[in-house]
Amino acid sequence: MPLRVLALCGFTQNAHIYSKQLGAIRKTCKEVEFVFLEPPIVVEKADMPWNQNLSEFDSTATTDENAQTPETTPRAWWLSAKDRTVYTRYDETLRYIHDFLVKNPPFDGIMGFSQGGCMAAILAALLEKPGLSPYWPSEPSLPKFKFLIAVGGFLPSPTTPSFEDYFPLPASLPTLHVVGRNDTLVTLERSQTLVDRCDNARVEIHEGGHFTPSKASWRHFFNAYISSFAEGGSQGDIGPPSSFGPSGTNTPATSGPGTPRGPTPAPPA
Numbered sequence: 001m002p003l004r005v006l007a008l009c010g011f012t013q014n015a016h017i018y019s020k021q022l023g024a025i026r027k028t029c030k031e032v033e034f035v036f037l038e039p040p041i042v043v044e045k046a047d048m049p050w051n052q053n054l055s056e057f058d059s060t061a062t063t064d065e066n067a068q069t070p071e072t073t074p075r076a077w078w079l080s081a082k083d084r085t086v087y088t089r090y091d092e093t094l095r096y097i098h099d100f101l102v103k104n105p106p107f108d109g110i111m112g113f114s115q116g117g118c119m120a121a122i123l124a125a126l127l128e129k130p131g132l133s134p135y136w137p138s139e140p141s142l143p144k145f146k147f148l149i150a151v152g153g154f155l156p157s158p159t160t161p162s163f164e165d166y167f168p169l170p171a172s173l174p175t176l177h178v179v180g181r182n183d184t185l186v187t188l189e190r191s192q193t194l195v196d197r198c199d200n201a202r203v204e205i206h207e208g209g210h211f212t213p214s215k216a217s218w219r220h221f222f223n224a225y226i227s228s229f230a231e232g233g234s235q236g237d238i239g240p241p242s243s244f245g246p247s248g249t250n251t252p253a254t255s256g257p258g259t260p261r262g263p264t265p266a267p268p269a
Contacts, residue, residue, distance in 0.1 A: 002033045003108040003226060008116030009036070010152070012043050012059040012074035018113065021058070021212060028219040028248070032226050035107070039075035040096045041089050050082040056185055057114065058211045077119040086160045094135035097123065101142050108229055109147040113212055114186055117153025121194055124148050124173060125166035132165055144173070146229045147236060151178040151212045152186040155193035167197035174236040176225060177203045178213065185210040204241060220244035
């Protein structure tokens with residue numbers, strides 16, 4: 001049976017866009033089934049008055065309703081003003097995802113980009129501590145994730161709702177944080193907020209900006225990392241992306257596997 005990974009896109013992306021962006025990674029991960037969940041909230045122009053340049057979010061969607069198709073409609077897991085103090089329609093999303101997980105179990109792990117990485121961390125917390133939210137009932141019991149991958153992720157920090165009781169994520173849950181050294185939207189410092197609240201955190205840095213790295217070394221790294229959570233696997237204990245050649249061959253690297261706890265400089269990959 002292939003490992004099943006729930007995949008959550010970023011703000012103003014959608015399941016179609018994220019699936020295309022992970023196309024090369026999906027082809028490399030031959031024994032992994034990625035399930036791309038469509039966010040329930042459609043993003044309107046009025047929802048982002050501070051910025052209409054969706055490309056900054058690595059999105060090919062459009063807020064022009066006359067030009068929208070299902071593949072180009074921008075979506076989100078929640079909406080917020082620029083100060084990020086309040087997440088609106090978040091309760092709607094929780095009900096939607098809980099219903100989906102009840103009907104489509106189980107998932108071995110979860111992978112999210114940007115806002116999707118933050119949402120992935122929230123879901124991991126809810127599975128670890130069911131009943132944290134009135135919109136996420138403790139029954140029926142849902143299986144926990146074996147791992148979490150957050151690419152350009154960050155810690156949820158609104159005053160409404162409050163996430164104080166959700167974190168830290170426990171040491172029993174390996175978390176991989178992929179961070180762009182030149183990411184100006186979700187900076188190293190902002191990603192660090194989530195890293196610091198995961199007790200089993202590993203950080204890998206790529207040299208680009210706000211996107212999921214997909215060059216050969218990274219594709220094979222993702223494949224090896226996810227595959228390691230199959231029964232009897234190493235549970236994430238693999239070398240860094242720089243140790244994987246174009247064919248997927250794992251070669252010795254001067255650095256150890258991963259960077260625990262924080263994004264200190266890693267070798268270019």
